[in-house]
Amino acid sequence: MDKYIVNPWEVKGDIDYSKLIKEFGTEAINESLLKRIQKHTKELHPFLRRKIFFSHRDLNWLLDEYEKGNKFFLYTGRAPSGPIHIGHLIPWMFTKWLQDKFGAELWFQFPDEEKFLFKENLTLEDTKRFTYDNMLDVIALGFKVNKTKFLVDTVHAGVMYKEAVRVAKKITFSTVKASFGFDNQNNIGSIFYTAMQAVPAFLPSVLKKKNIPCLIPLGVDQDPHFRLTRDVIHKLGYYKPAIIHCRFLPGLGGMEKGKMSASDASTVIYTTDDEKTVRNKIMKYAFSGGQATIEEHRKKGGNPDIDVSYQWLTFFEENDKRLEEIYHSYKSGKLLTGELKQILVDKLNKFLKEHQKKREKAKKEIDKFMFKV
Amino acid sequence: MDKYIVNPWEVKGDIDYSKLIKEFGTEAINESLLKRIQKHTKELHPFLRRKIFFSHRDLNWLLDEYEKGNKFFLYTGRAPSGPIHIGHLIPWMFTKWLQDKFGAELWFQFPDEEKFLFKENLTLEDTKRFTYDNMLDVIALGFKVNKTKFLVDTVHAGVMYKEAVRVAKKITFSTVKASFGFDNQNNIGSIFYTAMQAVPAFLPSVLKKKNIPCLIPLGVDQDPHFRLTRDVIHKLGYYKPAIIHCRFLPGLGGMEKGKMSASDASTVIYTTDDEKTVRNKIMKYAFSGGQATIEEHRKKGGNPDIDVSYQWLTFFEENDKRLEEIYHSYKSGKLLTGELKQILVDKLNKFLKEHQKKREKAKKEIDKFMFKV
Numbered sequence: 001m002d003k004y005i006v007n008p009w010e011v012k013g014d015i016d017y018s019k020l021i022k023e024f025g026t027e028a029i030n031e032s033l034l035k036r037i038q039k040h041t042k043e044l045h046p047f048l049r050r051k052i053f054f055s056h057r058d059l060n061w062l063l064d065e066y067e068k069g070n071k072f073f074l075y076t077g078r079a080p081s082g083p084i085h086i087g088h089l090i091p092w093m094f095t096k097w098l099q100d101k102f103g104a105e106l107w108f109q110f111p112d113e114e115k116f117l118f119k120e121n122l123t124l125e126d127t128k129r130f131t132y133d134n135m136l137d138v139i140a141l142g143f144k145v146n147k148t149k150f151l152v153d154t155v156h157a158g159v160m161y162k163e164a165v166r167v168a169k170k171i172t173f174s175t176v177k178a179s180f181g182f183d184n185q186n187n188i189g190s191i192f193y194t195a196m197q198a199v200p201a202f203l204p205s206v207l208k209k210k211n212i213p214c215l216i217p218l219g220v221d222q223d224p225h226f227r228l229t230r231d232v233i234h235k236l237g238y239y240k241p242a243i244i245h246c247r248f249l250p251g252l253g254g255m256e257k258g259k260m261s262a263s264d265a266s267t268v269i270y271t272t273d274d275e276k277t278v279r280n281k282i283m284k285y286a287f288s289g290g291q292a293t294i295e296e297h298r299k300k301g302g303n304p305d306i307d308v309s310y311q312w313l314t315f316f317e318e319n320d321k322r323l324e325e326i327y328h329s330y331k332s333g334k335l336l337t338g339e340l341k342q343i344l345v346d347k348l349n350k351f352l353k354e355h356q357k358k359r360e361k362a363k364k365e366i367d368k369f370m371f372k373v
Numbered sequence: 374m375d376k377y378i379v380n381p382w383e384v385k386g387d388i389d390y391s392k393l394i395k396e397f398g399t400e401a402i403n404e405s406l407l408k409r410i411q412k413h414t415k416e417l418h419p420f421l422r423r424k425i426f427f428s429h430r431d432l433n434w435l436l437d438e439y440e441k442g443n444k445f446f447l448y449t450g451r452a453p454s455g456p457i458h459i460g461h462l463i464p465w466m467f468t469k470w471l472q473d474k475f476g477a478e479l480w481f482q483f484p485d486e487e488k489f490l491f492k493e494n495l496t497l498e499d500t501k502r503f504t505y506d507n508m509l510d511v512i513a514l515g516f517k518v519n520k521t522k523f524l525v526d527t528v529h530a531g532v533m534y535k536e537a538v539r540v541a542k543k544i545t546f547s548t549v550k551a552s553f554g555f556d557n558q559n560n561i562g563s564i565f566y567t568a569m570q571a572v573p574a575f576l577p578s579v580l581k582k583k584n585i586p587c588l589i590p591l592g593v594d595q596d597p598h599f600r601l602t603r604d605v606i607h608k609l610g611y612y613k614p615a616i617i618h619c620r621f622l623p624g625l626g627g628m629e630k631g632k633m634s635a636s637d638a639s640t641v642i643y644t645t646d647d648e649k650t651v652r653n654k655i656m657k658y659a660f661s662g663g664q665a666t667i668e669e670h671r672k673k674g675g676n677p678d679i680d681v682s683y684q685w686l687t688f689f690e691e692n693d694k695r696l697e698e699i700y701h702s703y704k705s706g707k708l709l710t711g712e713l714k715q716i717l718v719d720k721l722n723k724f725l726k727e728h729q730k731k732r733e734k735a736k737k738e739i740d741k742f743m744f745k746v
Binding site: 100113116117124153154156157158159160161162164165166168169170171172173174176182183184185188189190191192194195202287330 | 486489490497509526527528529531532533535536537538539540541542543544546547549550553555556557558559560561562563565567568720
């Protein structure tokens with residue numbers, strides 16, 4: 001019935017995010033919550049102003065605790081299965097902002113077994129390689145080394161597995177079946193996996209022997225894991241983690257294709273793409289909201305709401321005024337599709353040039369970010 | 374239909390071991406195999422002579438490899454959920470003999486999450502306590518410290534989990550459902566668990582980066598785990614482990630009650646029971662094959678085949694001739710039940726006195742036995 005699918009293993013179609021809030025049972029981020037956040041952060045991140053982070057669980061409770069002096073830590077992650085594209089960066093850029101604004105410790109999980117368990121042809125050697133590669137992109141975003149801990153499931157299972165079995169004892173196969181659409185042909189590692197993903201949400205509390213609030217910024221497709229495990233974590237005696245959900249950066253092919261997917265190179269800008277590749281991909285593939293001819297465009301104007309280049313600028317152009325100018329200029333027909341694409345190309349290439357420099361430097365930093373037991 | 378149940382989580386009834394060989398698809402240990410073993414060990418352990426170890430998988434292959442100079446390692450274990458009783462010791466006593474005779478390294482697993490996952494009321498704090506306690510009994514049996522490595526699942530998950538997910542990827546829920554009688558109400562940790570039990574059978578091969586044959590001595594109730602994972606281990610590129618299965622020491626209450634169960638203190642002799650307790654339990658509870666009165670016993674004789682005290686002596690009296698004398702003496706009515714029980718009491722108390730001394734000493738040895746990554 002739905003024209004879209006959103007779960008941890010599949011995102012497809014033109015997603016109705018307000019409907020998703022109802023389906024998932026989360027809360028919309030409203031103006032009063034934004035004001036409450038702003039009280040602490042002074043400015044609001046564009047992702048908040050623009051409702052790219054659009055939904056949450058228990059964020060008001062988290063701020064209650066914060067205001068009582070009970071600081072939270074951040075938890076997010078990446079299941080390595082390929083190179084990083086700019087869509088992956090969205091929740092992490094926001095997480096970095098949260099780390100800075102709230103002085104929060106970040107636990108970043110690399111569940112290097114997840115995609116191995118869910119993808120037939122992926123080996124643990126592949127995911128190990130991608131873990132290293134993906135870490136470079138995370139570090140390049142500027143997380144504070146003394147406040148950031150990388151957890152790699154197969155490396156840190158020595159501390160994680162024990163906590164995962166506590167979670168696992170309280171979840172039946174029936175429950176994961178219903179939550180994830182599993183069946184009897186699922187392998188027993190994939191069935192267990194959600195317990196491993198729950199662990200970083202309370203591991204700092206275990207290690208520090210006190211209950212610490214947790215905030216998880218993530219793509220909304222990952223919410224089902226925590227819908228399942230938040231109650232379990234609570235039963236184990238820890239706070240339910242608060243969650244803040246973001247929308248997906250659409251693929252180059254357009255909004256109705258769901259999120260950017262690393263498995264289709266032509267719809268994706270990788271963080272390691274060079275200037276020419278970025279330009280070529282956008283010029284060639286970015287779905288346009290413009291008219292068929294220049295004359296028609298000048299007359300009727302373009303449609304920024306379905307134009308991928310414009311949509312991407314809502315993620316990457318931080319200046320609200322500038323973004324608004326572009327919107328109206330395109331809509332009125334003054335700005336042509338090629339010109340709009342060029343704005344995006346310049347924006348992305350500037351960002352990626354910096355990112356790639358930091359990414360190179362990150363090669364020497366990985367060990368400092370790894371959690372030491 | 375069957376009057377007995379044998380699986381990793383339940384052993385009940387009067388077990389027909391020859392039927393079990395057919396059901397489980399294992400092979401009986403026959404005279405030619407015994408001779409082949411004896412070629413290497415000079416003498417045969419009473420557990421082999423008496424068919425207490427009665428069944429195997431691939432033992433001839435293991436000896437082929439051994440004869441080619443390809444030495445095997447041993448793997449056995451204990452899922453801690455309570456104190457050790459003398460029934461638990463049977464496979465380990467035999468494992469110790471194999472270690473001595475074949476100069477084999479032993480990997481001893483303490484899967485401290487297993488019983489936690491399968492028993493509602495058991496906590497990980499309980500299983501941790503029992504792990505320590507149970508290790509004392511294992512060490513007391515005299516395993517060589519430089520050839521024995523203890524693996525504790527929650528402690529060694531740092532090396533084990535990665536290998537377990539390789540196993541888990543190749544096992545579906547359908548398969549564990551069929552093998553273990555699981556249903557949708559099983560928790561996801563219990564579903565995953567068999568993958569962790571598979572790991573020590575090839576972990577030494579992983580760590581030493583060469584394929585090393587493995588022999589697993591165990592109670593036949595544990596066979597279903599390996600029936601499931603032997604093929605998987607092979608698919609991962611390692612030898613299928615060979616297995617040698619033993620019968621159960623019956624509980625004091627009699628043969629038809631299945632194996633000795635730690636959950637019923639009156640049917641069990643713990644390794645820490647003092648002399649008086651051992652005497653009292655055996656005199657009071659050991660099921661007797663004798664007659665109702667002394668007169669009748671003298672006339673008709675006793676039945677050693679159903680007499681628990683005699684059956685226990687087949688496990689603990691090493692001298693064949695002495696055992697045969699007792700058999701005939703009891704059968705003829707010459708030996709009374711009380712006298713037979715006294716023979717067993719003396720035998721066990723002598724054994725336990727030594728064991729308890731070694732158990733005390735073992736408290737200082739645990740760390741030396743722990744596998745260091």
